Ligand SMILES: Nc1ncnc2c1ncn2[C@@H]1O[C@H](COP(=O)(O)OP(=O)(O)O)[C@@H](O)[C@H]1O
């Protein structure tokens with residue numbers, strides 16, 4: 001059996017959904033599990049809605065109306081004025097209506113997951129209805145009953161044993177009868193609350209199902225020809241990899257190559273399942289295959305750009321050296337507030353770290369650190385990583401920018417620039 005993952009870009013409009021039908025028509029004789037993300041930029045819009053609701057800002061209803069209108073427009077283009085899927089989608093939207101009627105009483109991350117998850121619940125209803133409309137027999141399942149997580153909202157930690165038991169119990173029988181369509185990015189807690197797996201987590205969902213089911217392969221269908229040496233939205237003259245080793249793919253995603261979610265590769269590597277990255281607009285193209293024994297050919301350095309970075313510098317209030325016990329307190333604060341360190345450096349008197357700017361977590365981190373340390377920071381920075389770098393390539397990517405930190409090892413160079 002095969003696992004397919006279609007991201008937001010592939011289902012951003014009615015034409016996109018129609019195209020999905022064309023892609024899967026090439027796989028009529030295969031058992032297919034299809035993981036789908038929210039349509040287009042819906043997750044961003046739902047994030048905006050959650051923020052407006054939480055802050056008590058008047059925009060809530062306008063933002064929500066736009067989200068509904070966007071989906072209903074797609075539904076009308078696909079199905080005309082009447083189809084049972086209209087009610088299914090309306091039932092999902094009503095859950096948000098109920099939530100935003102009351103004042104927000106719960107924790108922000110909890111509310112975020114209950115609202116933002118509606119994007120995937122709705123997109124999968126639409127895709128599933130379209131497949132059936134095209135006479136593919138397709139079954140919609142609620143992923144929250146299969147991917148079990150703890151209650152770390154916005155970053156649910158998967159309980160693999162429980163998840164694999166649930167998936168193995170039901171899914172093979174369903175797959176023998178029809179295509180199975182489910183939501184990426186979501187999980188469920190033991191108390192039946194919704195969690196999300198971290199932004200862009202739908203790739204990870206595909207890899208969880210593939211690993212539990214022993215799939216032949218996973219294909220993530222993207223708006224790019226495959227994995228390139230750099231993001232084509234930022235760099236001209238990119239080159240595509242025909243194949244990549246799991247290890248190189250893990251390194252790329254670890255440093256922030258956003259084409260694949262970082263948690264995706266490990267489960268596939270452990271189960272020796274290949275990951276194909278293919279263009280949804282050219283479904284028969286080869287794309288890139290990540291697999292055991294692949295030979296990496298680096299015609300150009302791999303460039304990874306992470307925007308919206310903060311460089312935080314932490315020192316002891318009494319100007320003492322940064323000791324191991326200081327470091328252990330600093331890292332405890334990072335772990336407590338779920339702040340991932342993208343790059344770090346120590347000097348005699350300070351510890352510096354480059355981190356993603358996630359405002360709520362950053363504020364909490366600052367308030368913990370400031371109880372014990374002097375803290376300075378610079379925001380709106382970029383972290384650029386070059387794998388298999390050359391000095392010329394490093395000069396090119398930093399040209400015209402001021403370099404705040406630079407670190408190089410044999411294979412990898414990292415610079416924080418403004
Ligand atoms: N090394 C890379 N190779 C290809 N695409 C990349 C790379 N780095 C970043 N990207 C970006 O990743 C995007 C596809 O990933 P993403 O937007 O997450 O897809 P989806 O939403 O369909 O899952 C591309 O449009 C491209 O801009």
Ligand SMILES: N[C@@H](CC(=O)OP(=O)(O)O)C(=O)O
Pocket residue numbers: 006007008009037038043044119184185198199200201202203
């Ligand atoms: N919709 C979620 C999950 C996801 O993976 O989306 P995409 O596949 O479009 O990157 C997000 O935007 O974070």
